[in-house]
Amino acid sequence: MPFIPHTEEDVKEMLASIGASSIEELFDEIPSDLKTGALTRVPPGMSEMEISRLMLERAQADGFYLSFIGAGAYEHHIPAAVWQITTRGEFYSSYTPYQAEASQGTLQLLYEYQTMMASLTGMDVSNASLYDGATALAEAALMAVRQHKTSRRILVPRTVHPVYRKVLSAIVRNQDIEVVEIPFCPESGQVLLEHLEPFGQEDFAALVIPQPNFFGVLEQVDAMTDWAHAKHSSVIAAVNPMSLAMLVPPGEWGAQGADIAVGEGQPLGIPLSSGGPYFGFMTCKHDLVRQMPGRIIGRTVDLDNKPGFVLTLQAREQHIRRSKATSNICTNQGLMVTAATIYMSLLGPEGLRQVAAQSHANMLQLAEQLEQLPGVKRVYSGPCFHEVALTLPGPVNEILQALKEQGILGGLNLQEHYPELENALLVCTTETKTADDLNKYSEMLGKILKKYG
Amino acid sequence: MPFIPHTEEDVKEMLASIGASSIEELFDEIPSDLKTGALTRVPPGMSEMEISRLMLERAQADGFYLSFIGAGAYEHHIPAAVWQITTRGEFYSSYTPYQAEASQGTLQLLYEYQTMMASLTGMDVSNASLYDGATALAEAALMAVRQHKTSRRILVPRTVHPVYRKVLSAIVRNQDIEVVEIPFCPESGQVLLEHLEPFGQEDFAALVIPQPNFFGVLEQVDAMTDWAHAKHSSVIAAVNPMSLAMLVPPGEWGAQGADIAVGEGQPLGIPLSSGGPYFGFMTCKHDLVRQMPGRIIGRTVDLDNKPGFVLTLQAREQHIRRSKATSNICTNQGLMVTAATIYMSLLGPEGLRQVAAQSHANMLQLAEQLEQLPGVKRVYSGPCFHEVALTLPGPVNEILQALKEQGILGGLNLQEHYPELENALLVCTTETKTADDLNKYSEMLGKILKKYG
Amino acid sequence: MLIFEHSRPGRRNRSQFSTTTAEKKNIPQNLLRKSPMLLPEASEMDVVRHYTRLSQKNFSIDTEFYPLGSCTMKYNPRACNALAMLPQFLARHPLAPEDTGQGFLACMYELQEILKDVTGMAGVSLTPMAGAQGELIGVMMIRAYHEARGDKKRTEIIVPDAAHGTNPATAVMCGYKVVEIATDKEGNVDMAALKAAVGPQTAGLMLTNPSTLGVFEKNVSEMSRIVHDAGGLLYYDGANLNAVLGKVKPGDMGFDVIHINLHKTFSTPHGGGGPGAAPVGVAERLLPYLPVPMVAHEKGVYRWLTEKDVPHTIGRLSAHMGNAGVLLRAYVYVRLLGVKGMNRVSEYATLNANYLMAELSKAGFEIAFPTRRASHEFIVTLKDIKEKTGVTAMNLAKRLLDKGYHAPTTYFPILIPECLLIEPAETESKETLDAFTAAMKEILVEIQEQTEMVKSAPHDMPLRKLDDVRAARELDLTWKP
């Protein structure tokens, strides 16, 4: 019996102690008409050897590609130490640190994480993570609405990740919160004040500002932040944490800084893994801390006055407050945060700066090379971080298919999310791409585009 | 500076404490004419990201094959837990357990290992491992010579692994020990008493008995053991530990059992890894323990009478005895033994029996299928464990090449080591081979052999 | 010592640094960061040493017995971790084309099918990233169902008072009013209360079965009838599915929607508090509302189902498809167990719970529902002990830490005073349960003989009892240099 240690003798002795004649008897309170018949779609058990081979074969079949896809999930180098430590049994198989004295490892790590994330985003406090970037944005919207007493409107530019907007809508819909889409400038790829103004006539709880936005373009965050604050609304920053090694952090946007910063933590040491598990981060100004969902760790002392760490502000949470909780969330993405904390510690500020700078430089280099191909040009004039939208001289899906046959995943077809963007491709470079990689991409694309010349 | 933590300020303060003006000054006792010029063949440093990509590309280039090669190194399934635990920093990065109080983890594990190996081989005691199977055989020969006062001859059948015989000769050569080769029966593939007799006229220190032998054939170990003992010589068993889940252990061979058992520990949870690191094991009868080379762990008590473990019998070792040591060896293969101990614990007696039984059954099945191909027949009539020597109707290297093009590594060309064995192939099956694998092999070989029909 | 205290200005971990300098840069000056980042400047060894040592300060399944009721802390097979982390799986971008991920998608598809079978549901979506999100999605589907039928008067969700706190919190997040109903003294939902609560305003009932009181709701079929007759739907909180896996299918009990905590029943790691994964399953009538993406298998090819395929979907609830790596681990687990293993999970979990309940009862502990079978968990109450000695459930819990056992769940469910909710899980051996019982007996003696010592436990942990009140009052949430 896989993972079940009982010997026949054990079972006999245990049943004797219970006073039951069989294991089946222990289920005698279940009405017999409810008992399950045979499971028909669960295959017979496999040995570890058999499943290992199957999984290895499937992984082999999926293979490796030279990928230039970004769009919210980014391929960065992850130091080997990160996951060798993260998967140690003491982190991997431990429970939520409710018993603080038996969980100081996880608790201290989370406190360190909170410190790092607050500093990276330039905010005062951080929670211990949320599910992912998209749900973190939705939680931020709920938080802003709780804080803002009069409005349930959230302004969200169309330059925010399209799936994030879908998730946001799905989650807030049932709480009568209105998500208002803000258009953007088709030349620069940014939201300009002129796009905001029409929506500022009416009260709104928050403005979401993406940085960089979905097109990789940098928004004019200072002006946007000040505009929203002037309207007595909150600013929710939706940021790529890796970009913050290079860019002004949300806490310093405009005169007062954003109120809440959220985003996808995946770039900080989490493998792409077909989309998860990742983690959402959330930081905010101090006065919002009691509105923040999710777990929060605090430093305190023990009976001997020695410093230690505990889960704190639990009065916000569902297991205490039940229907009055700030959110129904009762987990964080602890193991992912473990990895991210080790990742940030291994890279340090200078390492993170280098990753960001190299990712950015590679994007500029690749864009330059690709723009030399006939018919290829940048869609937007705004400055970019490490992604760029390009117009191609032919149908994107067809071109991507041709690139894939050369082992290259060329990027994301933007038309999937923006019907108006015909033949537009979103291309990403991180520090993992070498000059050879960029050359390979531009050469291959050059060859393929001959057909459309 | 990779792995060097010093800041410029650290260096300044440290030099000030030393009273030196530069790091270079610390090398002032080295005559300047000895100082090295530039290193010309060491390439510039790479980042972890760069070397990771290079290694991944090289690993990919090497790829995976369906392998039927054995010949001393065997592909067995290794449970995932084995290496996840073995590579924990506390095992991976610890030193030899000289400080017993700070090394109880490693010491207890080694004591458990000694217990398992002694039982598996049916002997009284075990050391904590040697380099590999081949050197373990050489150490056993030296040990037998130390024990036997009058003879420095060792009888070694040609059915012993050819490379083991080479290593044995290379090591004992300088100590005026004579290695005498014993022929074998070309029909059965075994050493028969008639092959031994001519070499028993003169005194000899030990007879080596392989089980199974290099051809996969099982030797008549009882008769051989009794014969050697009758001549007042030691018996050194050279065994595959996995086979002992199925076969009579050396400690029970003949009337008295073998005196020393050695072998390659690789089948017990160690990956093939192009040949190493593996580990050699050595067990023996109690009265030989003080002749045994290598580390030995003993159970004792601490000042409070609590049980604990220490390195013991160190008086045999080079760091105490120097030129009078039993051997110059001062390491074992600690990490490999860690893996093997976890492996044996996870499989248990029944698991090990199943692996052995399945490996054996697969060999019989494959041999049966291959013998149905025209021109393919078993070379030897003796019973086999999980390897079998087959005669092919064409040149082995050419056929192996053709199989390789189909992703199959078909076995080892025996003629490399036995010039008289033309067109003979040594084929191995372990429990990792499925019926589909065996079919694939026999079908492919069938197709290839058409050419030679 | 915090990682920041290992930091020195200018210390560099060069092997993680680029060997070349990024030369191009084109970002307006006003957008460039000027303020420092409070990240450690430490050597690789110091980081490895720091976090390795930290890890050793944790209890975990790999080191201790964890009888945490309602959490199902069972062994997390190491093969699940190894196989989900095969390099190709880790490297795969979520937006990579489907034909570059057929191996991965095959695993997801098969997992969907297996979960449909064990839950008795018509459809499954793997998207939810945690139990609470599974609940949210489940209730959203209930709402979508009523709305699609134009049935707008249904404003209430009924929840038993023994339910997990997530149930009412979730209902509120979906815009519902929560109606709590009482539990009878045998641990069942009070049927009269249910009948009284149900009406045309009822959107649904959320139920955990076996309940958080560790007993099976015998009247579940009748409850189903009552709620359905009133036009409401039945939500199955899968927190305790481990207790009946392979024995009873929630679909057969009449449930319309279920979430399955893979980190409980399917043994994906808890990871110090996540990530989890909680696929949702639905009966026929809720199929149109399942969240996307899901995986379809057509003509030998696996592909994502999107909004185009499921036009009435409640939508997307994660940026991609949820916690794919967790799902892979669960997939490996179910394949290892196979069809027979499904049954064994609930059988041995139940055997362990009933045995431990019997032994603790014999040892002198008061069982909350002594006339009932335990499901995979049961409740001990220290009400009497507290009244007599002042020793609380939390004191006992802390004292257990000293003895090398993680504490059971304390003070939940809240309706049982001074309770310990104990769930041994099927992967623990009789010896471990016996040793735990022996430790509990020792504490019983200590409570009599060394009352103050027990009250001030723990004593043998790296730290003594921590001051929660101070933590909440003098908030210290980030380190300042």
Added chain:
Amino acid sequence: MLIFEHSRPGRRNRSQFSTTTAEKKNIPQNLLRKSPMLLPEASEMDVVRHYTRLSQKNFSIDTEFYPLGSCTMKYNPRACNALAMLPQFLARHPLAPEDTGQGFLACMYELQEILKDVTGMAGVSLTPMAGAQGELIGVMMIRAYHEARGDKKRTEIIVPDAAHGTNPATAVMCGYKVVEIATDKEGNVDMAALKAAVGPQTAGLMLTNPSTLGVFEKNVSEMSRIVHDAGGLLYYDGANLNAVLGKVKPGDMGFDVIHINLHKTFSTPHGGGGPGAAPVGVAERLLPYLPVPMVAHEKGVYRWLTEKDVPHTIGRLSAHMGNAGVLLRAYVYVRLLGVKGMNRVSEYATLNANYLMAELSKAGFEIAFPTRRASHEFIVTLKDIKEKTGVTAMNLAKRLLDKGYHAPTTYFPILIPECLLIEPAETESKETLDAFTAAMKEILVEIQEQTEMVKSAPHDMPLRKLDDVRAARELDLTWKP
């Protein structure tokens, strides 16, 4: 608790068991095992838990500072482990055709070339599996060289009295007589003794430089002249190569043969006592004798060199090609360090040693060779302390364990009474060295004020001092049920 004590008859770890039954069997009855195997019958979780807990009882580089002289306990980069364990590398059979291992062979070839460069040698073989085997192979080549020239009168190997015990033990294993020569009071080999010992019977001299006394043999060039003039060869024990890596090439000092402990200088893991790896390098005249296999690179293809290519080889010293996986780790390490990193290793190792020597001297400890520069290690002697208080070097070593530091090497080299050989290695920070110095100072006070406490250390470890004498007298080497 031993793993055997977690065992119960009939307990099965089924996920490791075949799901089918082996049906064929054809082995004579008399060859089949009848006796039981004393292996544990335990669940996977119990095994994982047992060995995880055991691991926590170890000191290790990943958790503690390890100033073990002559052992070079530096940080073992985790990337080396990860990359050597890529699935294809692990799966590759040693006898697989060369064209299925070009990636692996390329690494081996490049490692050979790099080691030739840093040692200044003409050829390198990667085969030896440990330092002691490297030595054995080195001396075997010396012997092969003399024998090939018909020079049979050379029967002696000269070894300084400060040498590692392996040196004389190895010489004896190669059939040589060992002649020990003395050390002068500055820690150098006594040149008069060397001259007196050298003669036509001299096969070679084995030397560690910097020596095990932590100082550089300044007269090494003269020693080389003396030995070579007498027809002997010079053997370099690479145990201390870390001290001069990139600074001095053994080949430039006149050495004919060297072994390089990769588990020291090249940071492959010690693994609780192995596996190591110790490639040998040789000067031109010993090239014909190098052990096979080695790797050649011809026309873009890597291939093994065998006996056919190196007809005078001393042969094979392992079943395959030595500890390939260890060599891969060393390869990754040298590529991470690169040419500049080679130099830095010796520079910062030397800086750390000299700093710690200065600080401990200021703290009141007696340095064995106070007038000399430390190499990467140095010696503290407790001779005076022992005379005054009875506290020994071993007492201090055990007390250091209580304070969270692994003990330095004690009682080696044996010619310095009550010695501690201290090697901090380059990967430790100034803060760690300062903290270690502080701990040493504390112990100095404790020696005065709490002498008996120090003598009975350790006190804060899982066990107190263990009885070695009883272990050797009442041999208990295997557990009996």
